[in-house]
Amino acid sequence: MIRRFVGVLGVGLAVATAGTVGCAALGMGGFKDPIVTFRDVRINGLGVAGGSADVVLSVYNPNGFKLEGVRLTYNLMVDSTPVGNGALDDRFTVQKGESTEVRLPVSFTYSGLGAAGRQLMQSGSVRYRVLGDVTVATPLGNFTRPYDRTGSFSSFGRTSR
Numbered sequence: 001m002i003r004r005f006v007g008v009l010g011v012g013l014a015v016a017t018a019g020t021v022g023c024a025a026l027g028m029g030g031f032k033d034p035i036v037t038f039r040d041v042r043i044n045g046l047g048v049a050g051g052s053a054d055v056v057l058s059v060y061n062p063n064g065f066k067l068e069g070v071r072l073t074y075n076l077m078v079d080s081t082p083v084g085n086g087a088l089d090d091r092f093t094v095q096k097g098e099s100t101e102v103r104l105p106v107s108f109t110y111s112g113l114g115a116a117g118r119q120l121m122q123s124g125s126v127r128y129r130v131l132g133d134v135t136v137a138t139p140l141g142n143f144t145r146p147y148d149r150t151g152s153f154s155s156f157g158r159t160s161r
Helices: 002-029 110-123
Strands: 035-046 050-060 067-078 081-088 092-094 099-109 125-138 141-154
Touching: 035 125, 035 141, 050 067, 050 092, 050 125, 067 099, 081 099, 081 110, 092 099, 099 110, 110 125
Parallel strands: none
Antiparallel strands: 035 050, 050 099, 067 081, 067 092, 067 125, 125 141
8 A cells, every 4th residue: 555655656746747847848948039130220319418319129029929028128339339228128019920119218429429420421331239138028937038139230221230
C-alpha cells in the first residue's frame, strides 16, 4: 500500500513538474520579439537655444495575438552624438501581425545638433541610431525586450535602414 502511494505520488509530481516546465517553455517559445524601427522626426517648435520634436517609431507585432505596450524607453543619437532620451509610459496597442506608430517627445539644443546640421546641409542625410527597451503585456505575461536600430534620415523626409 505504501509502495503504491509513493509510486502514484512520484508519477503525480513528475506530471506536475513536466506540465509547469512545458507551460513555461511554451510561453517563451510562443512569444516573438516586437520589431521597433525609426520612421520620422517631426519638429514641433524652435526657440533661441533649441527646440522640441516628436520622434516617430514603428512597432511591429509578429505574434498571433495583440500586444499591449506598457512602456518604451529610448535613446536617440545622430551619428555618435546623443540627441534625446526618455521613456513613454502611455499605453499603446499593436494588433497581431500589424504595426503601430508611437510618438516620442524629444527636446534638443542647437549645440548638440551642430555636427548633425552641418552633415545634413552637406550631404542631405544624417546617420541615426535609436535604442532602448519595449515592455509589452501579452496573454503569456509581460515581456521587456531591447531594440537597437540604425539608419539614415534624409532632408527630404525619407529614412533608410
